[in-house]
Amino acid sequence: MDFKFSEEQLLIQDVARRIAQEKVAPSAEYHDRTGEFPLENIRLMGESGLMGIEVPAEYGGAGLDPISYVLAMVEIAAADAAHSTIMSVNNSLFCNGILKFGTEAQKQLYVRAIAEGREIGAFALTEPQSGSDATAMRCRAVARGDGSYVVNGKKSWITSGPVAKYIVLFAMTDPDKGARGITAFVVDTAKAGFHRGKTEPKLGIRASATCEIEFQDYVAAPEEVLGKPGEGFKIAMGVLDAGRIGIASQAVGISRAAYEATLVYARERKAFGAPIGSFQMIQSKIADMKCKLDASLLLTLRAAWAKQQAEGQPHGRFSTEASVAKLTASEAAMWIAHQAVQVHGGMGYSKEMPLERYFRDAKITEIYEGTSEIQRLVIARHETGLR
Numbered sequence: 001m002d003f004k005f006s007e008e009q010l011l012i013q014d015v016a017r018r019i020a021q022e023k024v025a026p027s028a029e030y031h032d033r034t035g036e037f038p039l040e041n042i043r044l045m046g047e048s049g050l051m052g053i054e055v056p057a058e059y060g061g062a063g064l065d066p067i068s069y070v071l072a073m074v075e076i077a078a079a080d081a082a083h084s085t086i087m088s089v090n091n092s093l094f095c096n097g098i099l100k101f102g103t104e105a106q107k108q109l110y111v112r113a114i115a116e117g118r119e120i121g122a123f124a125l126t127e128p129q130s131g132s133d134a135t136a137m138r139c140r141a142v143a144r145g146d147g148s149y150v151v152n153g154k155k156s157w158i159t160s161g162p163v164a165k166y167i168v169l170f171a172m173t174d175p176d177k178g179a180r181g182i183t184a185f186v187v188d189t190a191k192a193g194f195h196r197g198k199t200e201p202k203l204g205i206r207a208s209a210t211c212e213i214e215f216q217d218y219v220a221a222p223e224e225v226l227g228k229p230g231e232g233f234k235i236a237m238g239v240l241d242a243g244r245i246g247i248a249s250q251a252v253g254i255s256r257a258a259y260e261a262t263l264v265y266a267r268e269r270k271a272f273g274a275p276i277g278s279f280q281m282i283q284s285k286i287a288d289m290k291c292k293l294d295a296s297l298l299l300t301l302r303a304a305w306a307k308q309q310a311e312g313q314p315h316g317r318f319s320t321e322a323s324v325a326k327l328t329a330s331e332a333a334m335w336i337a338h339q340a341v342q343v344h345g346g347m348g349y350s351k352e353m354p355l356e357r358y359f360r361d362a363k364i365t366e367i368y369e370g371t372s373e374i375q376r377l378v379i380a381r382h383e384t385g386l387r
């Protein structure tokens with residue numbers, strides 16, 4: 001057990017912190033207010049290795065480990081959660097799955113463009129009628145007999161959908177087989193048959209664009225199939241395990257920002273002739289915030305460590321650690337942001353300070369990449385061995 005980070009880990013944390021403080025934080029209020037996609041910052045983050053942290057250098061990434069990913073995500077999320085959403089989808093949901101299941105040609109074509117920040121990636125699993133129950137998907141891909149498929153159907157809540165060049169897509173190829181009848185693809189949004197639908201107006205992470213997408217007789221070439229036909233559900237679940245570490249890191253970043261702002265305010269703001277931080281009721285909140293923040297970070301780092309241990313092992317899984325981290329960190333972020341608004345009083349409710357943004361942004365971490373209820377289900381199934 002060693003709580004020290006390596007030089008490489010500290011270096012990428014430093015790169016992320018610098019970009020977070022110099023570029024992301026100063027424009028966070030603007031991006032939240034306008035909902036404008038922060039393309040310029042994302043390109044810069046890509047050039048600095050932040051869009052493909054665990055991607056080997058030969059495919060355009062930084063070639064670092066899962067701990068480095070957590071450290072960098074926390075820095076970006078503390079400055080602006082929306083930026084970290086885009087970063088997490090590119091890193092964990094897009095690059096990760098193709099690196100693990102893709103062919104050499106797929107890695108060179110798709111991963112390189114996203115890891116270098118030249119293009120944006122997305123992940124399409126959810127549909128209007130299927131979220132938590134992912135196998136209930138209706139999007140169909142029908143085999144044509146020559147290795148290609150014709151795809152028809154809708155996907156919803158697609159993070160980065162409005163700007164993505166490539167999308168990892170899951171479609172039912174054999175409905176009678178349920179979870180074993182789903183196939184993964186990497187589709188090109190410039191091709192015929194791909195359409196974008198309405199953009200979602202959202203409570204938080206407003207600068208991370210989200211929309212519905214539709215496939216109408218989209219022809220997926222054999223080179224667009226990711227992994228083996230029928231393996232799509234396992235690919236989706238494995239990728240989401242990694243994604244959940246990214247969302248846990250995002251939650252830690254939001255918690256840290258809300259906590260640090262609260263410390264400053266509690267020292268400066270006076271009431272009844274004393275700094276409010278000297279009152280026991282505020283001190284109690286601060287102590288609880290600190291405990292939840294530290295627990296979230298440590299569990300997220302443990303999940304990243306578990307991911308690293310699982311790498312290279314044929315059946316290596318880190319699902320439970322990832323769900324424990326995501327559940328703990330997301331519920332902590334919601335609670336910490338709530339307390340931070342409360343300690344700030346009227347100023348917490350005002351758009352002149354970022355507290356209300358942290359509060360709105362924290363909520364999504366309890367919903368996407370598996371709700372808190374789904375994380376509890378994954379953990380309890382593992383612990384009890386029951387379904």
Ligand code: CAA
Nearest residue numbers: 125126131132134135159179234237238319368369370374
């Ligand atoms: N890794 C590898 N394989 C896995 C796995 C994992 N983590 N989880 C399950 N599997 C395998 C199982 O072993 C099983 O394999 P066999 O058929 O060989 O036995 C198969 O997949 C089916 O598993 P289950 O029977 O457990 O499946 P289920 O239907 O009961 O579903 C679930 C399990 C946990 C509820 C799952 O559906 C789930 O996680 N749902 C939530 C979906 C989700 O997170 N959606 C987020 C959308 S993406 C998003 O939010 C992105 C964004 O915008 C940022």
